Amino acid sequence: MRIAVLSGKGGTGKTLVAVNLAAAAKDSTYIDCDVEEPNGHLFLKPEVVQEEEITVKIPAVNEQLCMGCRTCTYFCRFNALAYINDKLKIFADVCHCCGGCVLLCPVEALSDIDKVIGKIQKGAKDNINVNTGILDFGVESGVPIIKKLLSEYVSDGKNLTLIDCPPGSACIVMESIKDVDYCILVAEPTVFGVHNLNMVYELVKLFNKPHGVVLNKCLEGENPAEQFCIKKGIKILDRIPFDHELGTINSNARIAVRESEKYQKLFVDLLQKVTKEVHQHEAVTHS
Structure with a gap:
């Protein structure tokens, strides 16, 4: 089962959701496709990390x-x-x-030569395979790295694969979600958050992907992102509170499901909801 976690901008909690879902599963693969600013490895701390340079073909002239x-x-x-x-x-x-x-x-007179555009790092820890794409500075597109990540390091289907997407809705995000089974959209409870949520909502609709929303940093009172989901009929999978405990855990690059019983329950429940959504969609598709 391949689950993509995406958001309309950085800082919404996309990686928070992805790494905690990976840790909540008994066996999982985490793939960081946010190749310009990958940070999931800071939380998951893979060991025995191996590196592979990624190249593309560019022309050279005789x-x-x-x-x-x-x-x-x-x-x-x-x-x-x-x-x-x-x-x-x-x-x-x-x-x-x-x-x-x-x-x-x-x-x-023209022939192809290799140009290095970045690298892939892979390691593992605590039953989580951690695969990270890293784009070199100044390189125009991370799509070749994402293609390599998803073609070689996606799990064989026996365990859960979490794909931590780049922010936004550009071609690198499209490449990240095109073969996934489900998309989790992470949104903040602000008017600006609604704008960013709508970007990725329109994208997953375009790709006809089953999806649901996780509302992060929720406070008491009005929540424009929640109102948007209700208006559009988008399933709200869960609400993560604006919480000092979670902020402290996250800022220290620790995994919430391993530090807090409250958040262990939240992310285990979230994983169960998403798994149920995937199975229901598959049943409808194959009926």
């Missing part, structure tokens, strides 16, 4: 073969190639690694 026809520059919509002073220039930082220029070159 100047002796290049005849200056500009076929490649006309093709590239991202202006990653330019013919300047009788030489072909390649701007690797804006290349989208599609390989089209190499295929189209009539004299085979």
Whole structure:
């Protein structure tokens, strides 16, 4: 069972929910797809960590073969190639690694070379496999790292897989959720929180993913995010209070389900609710 945890912006409690659900399960895999700012490993503290560099293919030019026809520059919509002073220039930082220029070159003056864009770290502790994607500074897209994470390190289905998504609703989030069984949307109880919740709500609807909302940092009184869920008919899975105890646990990079009986019950119950939702959706889909 693959569960994605996502939110419209950073700081809503997405990683809090993901790591605690991973710890609440007897056996789980945690995948941190927030490759620009991964921090789940700070809580789960994996041991015997192994690293793998992730590369993409970018073009390189053989100047002796290049005849200056500009076929490649006309093709590239991202202006990653330019013919300047009788030489072909390649701007690797804006290349989208599609390989089209190499295929189209009539004299085979272009070839592919590897460019390192980041790395994957994997380790384990306390029956949790921890897999983390890390994007190098200045790299334009983390999609290749996320693809690698999800193709190689997703569990075989016998245990729970928690995917900690990047914030927002861009292509890296789409890549993170496209093959999941369920999406947990984490939202804050503010008007701004409603705006961010709506972003990811529209995304999971587009992908036709079953979903529910966890309302975080809840206070007594009016909760615009809750009102939004009621208006839209979105299932509210649970409410996490704005709580000094939880804030202290989280700020010290500890796991709430291991520190507090109250939060152990909350996240175990949440996991059971989500599991039930997945099974119900599968039953409807296969009927």
